[in-house]
Amino acid sequence: MSELTFTPIDDIPKIVKELRETFLTGLTRPLAYRKEQLKGLHNLIAENEALFKESVYRDLRKPPQELMVGEIGTIRQEAIDAIKHLDQWAAPQYVKTTLLNRMNKPHIRKSPLGTVLIIGAWNLPINLLLAPAVGAIAAGNCVILKPSEVSTHTAALLTTLLPKYLDPRSVRIINGAAAETTVLLEQKFDHMFYTGSGNIGKIIMAAAAKQLTPVTLELGGKSPAFVSKNVDIAVAARRLAWGKLFNTGQACIAPDYLIVERGIEQELVKEMKLAIQEFYGASPQTSQSYGRIINNNHFHRLKRLLDTTRGEIVVGGDSQEDDLYIAPTIVLDVKLDDPLMESEIFGPILPIWVVDTINEGIEYVNRNDQPLALYVYSHDMKLANHILDNTRSGGAVINDSLVQFMVTALPFGGTGPSGIGSYHGKRSFDIFSHERATLVKNLGMQKALAISYPPYTEKKTSWLEWLLFDKVKYPDNAILKGNKKFG
Structure with a gap:
């Protein structure tokens, strides 16, 4: 080669x-x-x-x-x-x-x-x-x-x-x-x-x-994943682990951090750890299904995030520079001022922010740049729709991760700082x-078109209005007058 x-x-x-x-x-x-x-x-x-x-x-x-x-x-x-x-x-x-x-x-x-x-x-x-x-x-x-x-x-x-x-x-x-x-x-x-x-x-x-x-x-951006109490934790854990660790986390739509309702975080970590072991075995470094970080610069950037986090590393955390290997890593109890929450991670490190209410997470997402993707894990469709109705993102998935990229009939793109346009x-x-807006006019019918040309008359204007514009009829056949006052 x-x-x-x-x-x-x-x-x-x-x-x-x-x-x-x-x-x-x-x-x-x-x-x-x-x-x-x-x-x-x-x-x-x-x-x-x-x-x-x-x-x-x-x-x-x-x-x-x-x-x-x-x-x-x-x-x-x-x-x-x-x-x-x-x-x-x-x-x-x-x-x-x-x-x-x-x-x-x-x-x-x-x-x-x-x-x-x-x-x-x-x-x-x-x-x-x-x-x-x-x-x-x-x-x-x-x-x-x-x-x-x-x-x-x-x-x-x-x-x-x-x-x-x-x-x-x-x-x-x-x-x-x-x-x-x-x-x-x-x-x-x-x-x-x-x-x-x-x-x-x-x-x-x-x-x-x-x-x-x-x-x-x-x-890109920091794509959040909401995990509500009303969810099948084992299924959510498997799908989150796959979505985060696909391409070793080096994907612009990977879940960048989790917003988890308080009370299920320990079980979620337990199930994600089991999913990681199922996917990559006891030693992901030896797995043929687990990739590597692209180069030394990105390896050291990710290593610094691990070294400076104030959260608790509950899964993984080990690395090897000469192999450009960083283990699948989960960090629990991350605070909003943690280095892991500052910018897009773009690697196999997943911080978990525990919240008392989902609305707390919505408020945080809305205070920051619009992400390229947003994920919601919940059986409660009313809650899922509430999250989507009150946030902005390039795309969204309920109860899975990454799969929107593979549906080519859907537009893929960001909004605001996560991108312009979709494809x-x-x-x-x-x-x-x-x-290219195009019209094809017949060179005949010149007499009929004479109503468009000067000298203008009220009769010509009346005919033009009839030919050019639709007539709007309201239910009560009345014309709306004035504007409704608000406030």
């Missing part, structure tokens, strides 16, 4: 310019061309699963089942769905309107944006790069892909394989770190799509603002398309 080589900085503007020129030739517009590229993307994954298993294992020690569920299986399905539905997605959408404009065939044309940039992330190095690429290609764009340089082996493999499956005239990869990315962000794009941390998201958005480039930002399925096509 080849090593990752950064793209020469002087080549970056040339590559972007070449793709912009390609787009202007119309190469990517025909639906047949787009479908061929989508087939290539599908086959890129399908024909090289063994190589991707090796590369992602070298980067993250990711188990094959997690790779299939969270990455390669999802990409293949996204590509298949796009091929199946592209004709429908790209078809003009006719709209209903009032009598006069009905004759003008008002409709929405789906136009490609142009040349777009997609910047992936290291924790799901295939999915978070190629899932948005499915939408960008389906929409008829030229695409620059920037893999994370942190997941070096997967980025190198993608760089080698991509030109064999996708037309390099319309899809290219650019590799690099801060210096290369800085130059890349100086180029003109028609859309930027970024997945990663909020701090880098601000840099992406600032660079895009200089050229009024629209952005989609898929960020997956048709929404990926939509964000890389422009909805």
Whole structure:
């Protein structure tokens, strides 16, 4: 497997310019061309699963089942769905309107944006790069892909394989770190799509603002999980353990901390400990189902959190630097000023905050940034709906974790500091398309249209009003007068 080589900085503007020129030739517009590229993307994954298993294992020690569920299986399905539905997605959408404009065939044309940039992330190095690429290609764009340089082996493999499956005239990869990315962000794009941390998201958005480039930002945040007394604790514990420890906790929608009603915390810890033993055995470090932290920087960041927490480490807590191993860890009785509650953990450490009432947890969530995900574990649907009705988050799941990411018919994205915009399925096509409002007027009927032109008269105005605007009738046939006073 080849090593990752950064793209020469002087080549970056040339590559972007070449793709912009390609787009202007119309190469990517025909639906047949787009479908061929989508087939290539599908086959890129399908024909090289063994190589991707090796590369992602070298980067993250990711188990094959997690790779299939969270990455390669999802990409293949996204590509298949796009091929199946592209004709429908790209078809003009006719709209209903009032009598006069009905004759003008008002409709929405789906136009490609142009040349777009997609910047992936290291924790799901295939999915978070190629899932948005499915939408960008389906929409008829030229695409620059920037893999994370942190997941070096997967980025190198993608760089080698991509030109064999996708037309390099319309899809290219650019590799690099801060210096290369800085130059890349100086180029003109028609859309930027970024997945990663909020701090880098601000840099992406600032660079895009200089050229009024629209952005989609898929960020993260501290995603809470509420656990009420009215719950099957054993089931909740298993699902929470799986959701937290999938990809060794290195997932933007992993439960970041638990808000647990007082009285069930000890039993919940007991059941989670049993679930962890069931999943990974007595020694998770030797389990083939448990991955590793991506690099030394992230290992030391997580180790500092463990060393400085004032909560009680009741499960795990051990680590080994030369193996980039941090054990599945649960920390009980965490206070709100604990370092574990300051920022997104992004690792296999789960703090538990015990509350007297669920409303106490709701108030805390609302005082902080909106998370990318929010989870509720309870048999009481009235309580679950109360939590969802009184909080904000990018997505939400009742009685499970992570599974929303795998339902591509649902929008995936954040709100506020956890992101801008959403994608997956048709929404990926939509964000890389422009909805071009279009009318088709007949050159005849000029006499009928004379009522639109000066000189204006009361009679013309009356006819125009009748033809252009709906008449609203209220139940009592009265026109509403004034505004209701509040307060």
